[in-house]
Amino acid sequence: AVLPKDLPAYIEQLENLLQRHGVQYSIYAHAGAGELHVEPIINLKTEAGQKQFRSILQETVELVKQQQFRSILEETVELVKSFNGSLSGEHGDGRLRGEFIPKMMGERVYALFRDLKSIFDPNRIFNNGKIVDTPPMDAMLRYTANKPTPQSNTVFNFKGEGGFLKLAEKCSGSGDCRKTEITGGTMCPSYMATRSEKDTTRARANILRQYLTGEFAESVQQEEVKEILDLCLSCKACKTECPSGVDVSKMKAEFMQAYHDSHGIPFRTKLIAGFGTQMQLASRVAPLYNTLVKLKPIRQLINRIAGFHPERTLPEVYAQSLRSWFGERQKGRGKREEGRVSQKGRVYLFCDEFTNYTDTGIGQKAVLLMEGLGYEVLMADHPESGRAQLSKGLIREAKELAIQQVRIFSGLLSDDIPLVGIEPSAILGFRDEYPSLVEDALQEDANRLAKHVYLFEEWFMREADKGNITTEQFTTAAQKLKIHGHCHQKALSSMTPVKRALSFPVNYEARLIPSGCCGMAGSFGYEKEHYDISMQVGELVLFKAARSLEDDQVLVAAGTSCRHQIKDGTGVKSMHPVEVLYAALKQ
Numbered sequence: 001a002v003l004p005k006d007l008p009a010y011i012e013q014l015e016n017l018l019q020r021h022g023v024q025y026s027i028y029a030h031a032g033a034g035e036l037h038v039e040p041i042i043n044l045k046t047e048a049g050q051k052q053f054r055s056i057l058q059e060t061v062e063l064v065k066q067q068q069f070r071s072i073l074e075e076t077v078e079l080v081k082s083f084n085g086s087l088s089g090e091h092g093d094g095r096l097r098g099e100f101i102p103k104m105m106g107e108r109v110y111a112l113f114r115d116l117k118s119i120f121d122p123n124r125i126f127n128n129g130k131i132v133d134t135p136p137m138d139a140m141l142r143y144t145a146n147k148p149t150p151q152s153n154t155v156f157n158f159k160g161e162g163g164f165l166k167l168a169e170k171c172s173g174s175g176d177c178r179k180t181e182i183t184g185g186t187m188c189p190s191y192m193a194t195r196s197e198k199d200t201t202r203a204r205a206n207i208l209r210q211y212l213t214g215e216f217a218e219s220v221q222q223e224e225v226k227e228i229l230d231l232c233l234s235c236k237a238c239k240t241e242c243p244s245g246v247d248v249s250k251m252k253a254e255f256m257q258a259y260h261d262s263h264g265i266p267f268r269t270k271l272i273a274g275f276g277t278q279m280q281l282a283s284r285v286a287p288l289y290n291t292l293v294k295l296k297p298i299r300q301l302i303n304r305i306a307g308f309h310p311e312r313t314l315p316e317v318y319a320q321s322l323r324s325w326f327g328e329r330q331k332g333r334g335k336r337e338e339g340r341v342s343q344k345g346r347v348y349l350f351c352d353e354f355t356n357y358t359d360t361g362i363g364q365k366a367v368l369l370m371e372g373l374g375y376e377v378l379m380a381d382h383p384e385s386g387r388a389q390l391s392k393g394l395i396r397e398a399k400e401l402a403i404q405q406v407r408i409f410s411g412l413l414s415d416d417i418p419l420v421g422i423e424p425s426a427i428l429g430f431r432d433e434y435p436s437l438v439e440d441a442l443q444e445d446a447n448r449l450a451k452h453v454y455l456f457e458e459w460f461m462r463e464a465d466k467g468n469i470t471t472e473q474f475t476t477a478a479q480k481l482k483i484h485g486h487c488h489q490k491a492l493s494s495m496t497p498v499k500r501a502l503s504f505p506v507n508y509e510a511r512l513i514p515s516g517c518c519g520m521a522g523s524f525g526y527e528k529e530h531y532d533i534s535m536q537v538g539e540l541v542l543f544k545a546a547r548s549l550e551d552d553q554v555l556v557a558a559g560t561s562c563r564h565q566i567k568d569g570t571g572v573k574s575m576h577p578v579e580v581l582y583a584a585l586k587q
Contacts, residue, residue: 001033001034001035001085001086001089001090002034002035002080002083002084002085002086003034003083003084003085004031004032004033004034006034006083006084006085007031007034007036009083010079010080010083010085011027011036011038013079014038014076014079017056017072017075017076017079018038018040018056018072021052021055021056021072023040023041023042023052023056023072024040024041025038025039025040025041026038026039026041027039029090030090033089034085034089035089035090038076040053040056040072044141044142044143045143045145045146045147045149046145046146047145047146049145050138050141050145052072053072053073053138054072054073054074054137054138055072056072056073056075056076073096073097073100073137074100074103077097077100077103077104078103080104081103081104087100087101087104091174093130093131093134094130095129095130095134095135095137095140096137097137098129098130098131098132098134098137099134099135099136099137100137101113101131101132101134110132113131113132114132114133117131117132142209143213149165149213150165150212150213150214151163152164152165152212154254155254155257155395155396155399155437156250156253156254156395156433156436156437157435157436157437157443158436160436161247164212164251164254165209165212165213167246167247167250167251168205168206168208168209168212168246168251169205169209170205170244170245170246171201171202171205171206171209171242171244171246172243172244173202173206174243174244175200175202176241176242176243177191177200177201177202177238177241177242178191178197178200178202179191179192179241180192180195181516181540181541184514184516185237185241185516186235186237186241186487186490186491186516186517187201187235187237187238187241187242187516188200188201188232188235188237188238189233189235189237189487189516189517189519189521189537190231190232190233190533190537192516192537192540193519193533193536193537193540194231194533194536198228199231201238201242201246201248203228204228204229204232204248204251204252205246205248205251207220207224207225207228207229208225208229208251208255211224211225222258222259222262222263225255226255226256226259229248229252229255229256231530231533232248232249232252233487233517233519233521233524233537234249234252234253234390234391234521234522234524235249235487235488235491235516235517235521236249236432236487236488236491236492237487237490237491237516237517239432239491239492240490240491240492241491250433250436252393253390253391253393253395254393254395255393256392256393257393257394257395257396259393260393260394265394267307268306268307268308268527269392269393269394271306271307272388272391272392272522272523272526273388273389273392273394273397274388275353275388276353276356276357276384276388279315279317279353279356279357279358280321280357282317282357283317283318283319283320283321283357286316286317286318286319287319289316289317290316290317293313293314293315293316294316299313299314302314303526303528306526307527307528308526308527308528309526309527309528309531310528311531311568312525312526312531312568313564313567313568315358315560315564316358317357317358318357318358318360318361320360321356321357321360322351322355322356322357322360322363322364323351323356323379325360325364326349326351326363326367326377326379329367343374344373344374344375344463344468345375345376345416345417345468346375346376346377346378346416346417347370347375347376347377347378347417347418347419347420347459348377348378348379348380348409348412348413348417348418348419348420349363349366349367349370349377349378349379349419349420349421349422350382350385350419350420350421350422350426350427350453351363351379351382352384352385352387352421352422352423352426352427353384353385353387353388353426354423354426354560355422355423355426355560358560359422359423359560359576362422362576362578362579363422365578365579365582366420366422366456366578366582368582369578369581369582369585370420372473372582372585372587373463373468373469373473373585374468378417380408380409380412381408382404382405382408382409383401383404383405384401385401385405385423385425385426385427385429386398386401386402386405386429386433387425387426387429387522388522388523389401390429390433391521391522391523391524392523395437398433398437399437399438402429402433402434402437402438402446403437403438403439403442405429405430405434406434406438406442406445406446406449407442407445409449410442410445410448410449413449413452413453414452415452417452418452418453418454418459419449419452419453419454420453420454420455420456420459421453421454421455421456422455422456422558422576422578423558423559423560424455424486424488424489424493424558424559425486425488425522425559425561427453427454427455428453428455428488428489428492428493430446430449430450430453431450431453431492432488432492434446434449434450435447435450455489455493455497455558456558456577456578457497457498457500457501457502457558457577458493458497460497460501460504460581461497461500461501461504464500464501464504469504471504471505471506473585473586474504474505474506474581474584474585474586475505475507475584475585475586476505476506476507477505477507477584478507478508478509479505479507479508479509479552479554479580479584480509480511480550480552480553480554481502481508481509481510481511481553481554481555481556481580482510482511482512482513482545482549482553482554482555482556483495483498483499483502483510483511483512483513483556483557484513484515484518484542484545484555484556484557484562484566484574485498485512485513485515485557485558486557486558486559486561486562487516487517487518487521487559488559489558489559495512498510498556498558498577499511499512501577501581502556502577502580502581504581505581505584508584510556513541513542513545514541515540515541515542515545516537516540516541517537518537518538518542518557518559518561518562518565518566519533519534519535519536519537519538519542519565519569520534520538520561520562520564520565521534521561522561525561525565525568534565535569538565538566538569539569542565542566542569543566543569543570546566546569546570546572546574547570547572549572554574554575554580555572555573555574555575556574556575556576556577556580557574557575557576558576558577562574563576
């Protein structure tokens with residue numbers, strides 16, 4: 001970091017240095033504070049790259065003296081000194097820059113540093129080798145030069161990340177994943193609960209890197225990796241909140257597929273992946289099923305057999321699925337309405353497996369709401385979303401479902417006829433996983449479809465911004481709302497459309513709860529060994545907000561898991577945004 005007024009001159013000279021060495025680089029971050037992150041793109045897996053890294057650093061150290069030494073970083077040190085700046089503008093010196101502290105501070109001050117360390121830590125127990133007596137910066141690199149990089153066959157397409165290993169290597173160790181509920185954000189829910197380093201995004205990326213490269217004499221084994229990945233809730237927050245975009249959710253799914261290939265698929269995993277089929281069967285005997293799961297002894301017995309926590313409640317089902325209700329409703333309209341095109345256009349509703357069987361009432365209100373707003377609602381014959389399979393590492397099964405979805409919708413969707421979903425985890429698969437699951441021949445179609453797929457709230461505000469939906473269509477009565485966002489919604493979309501949509505009726509006041517993950521995360525909160533952590537995560541912010549609701553406030557959550565978690569954790573019934581807007585619609 002240098003004084004902001006000196007930043008242009010400093011960066012100009014630094015760029016000259018890097019260009020002279022023929023090095024590509026990126027520059028980003030905090031210009032207003034006089035600090036920019038300058039990252040030379042150097043392959044430290046090669047001996048030449050390691051030598052170049054050191055030489056450019058040393059050249060920077062000595063730039064003012066007009067003497068060339070060993071490295072970029074050393075040269076940078078002297079360049080920073082010439083501007084009276086700080087070498088560690090944000091992230092500290094550590095092992096990378098520690099050896100250059102004597103040059104920055106002067107030998108006399110450095111000697112005082114060493115004396116202070118000796119007084120308080122004579123046995124060098126704490127952070128040994130950092131700040132004082134730091135080894136050379138190239139003595140502790142991750143990789144041995146010129147060591148072959150193992151290649152792995154994957155189900156996911158990792159081309160966009162440069163490969164499975166490259167995605168793990170993107171972790172820079174900055175520790176942004178060590179957030180708390182006070183600092184805000186969603187990454188990483190389990191770390192917020194346990195405060196253990198092994199539960200950070202950083203730890204998971206590093207254990208995968210070590211496993212994939214076999215960089216130690218005793219290679220990391222699958223069981224060790226599985227243990228570190230165990231408390232990853234696949235919330236996807238790391239994909240966008242991590243400054244390096246380390247997508248642990250994707251890597252965990254890929255690893256778990258390999259683990260299942262080696263060890264077989266456990267009964268509970270098969271059970272969870274078959275959620276759609278089980279709910280379909282349960283709906284045929286809905287009154288009996290619902291009665292049984294509400295009886296505590298029966299529910300606890302079912303949970304024990306399944307490997308779920310005995311205190312976790314089970315979802316009830318509707319006797320008629322959303323798809324069946326929609327089909328009968330379409331037939332009942334008669335032939336005179338066949339082919340009728342609404343003046344405002346058509347929209348496909350994605351009938352995911354959760355809405356189809358357990359949240360059917362929400363799906364029905366979504367249809368009635370969109371029709372009430374003047375749109376023709378369509379429903380294609382498509383399979384389930386694959387979310388359960390993805391969450392449990394059965395990504396070959398998810399791949400087959402993704403291929404079917406892309407083939408079905410590729411000829412149906414356009415800018416004028418979008419696909420709208422009301423369960424975030426299901427519909428956002430079109431944007432997130434599907435493009436990297438389908439075969440190459442469908443890649444273009446998958447990428448195109450992703451642009452025509454919307455969360456309900458995104459679609460609602462798109463139409464409102466066009467003037468197709470107006471406030472005159474809604475009540476003028478007052479309503480206060482508190483909104484909890486689904487993890488995937490926050491990571492892959494935005495909470496802005498939700499807040500805007502729920503503030504659309506003129507006297508509706510919607511506020512976002514600064515909550516991270518609810519803690520349920522699909523099946524995670526059901527599993528007996530994860531139940532306590534699940535509830536700890538919920539208690540961080542969300543449960544407190546639910547319990548503090550005022551009498552005239554309504555809690556809103558788009559995710560089916562979120563609503564279930566809120567109910568189990570607090571007894572509060574939350575609503576889907578669709579339910580809120582349907583209730584506000586002038587009938």
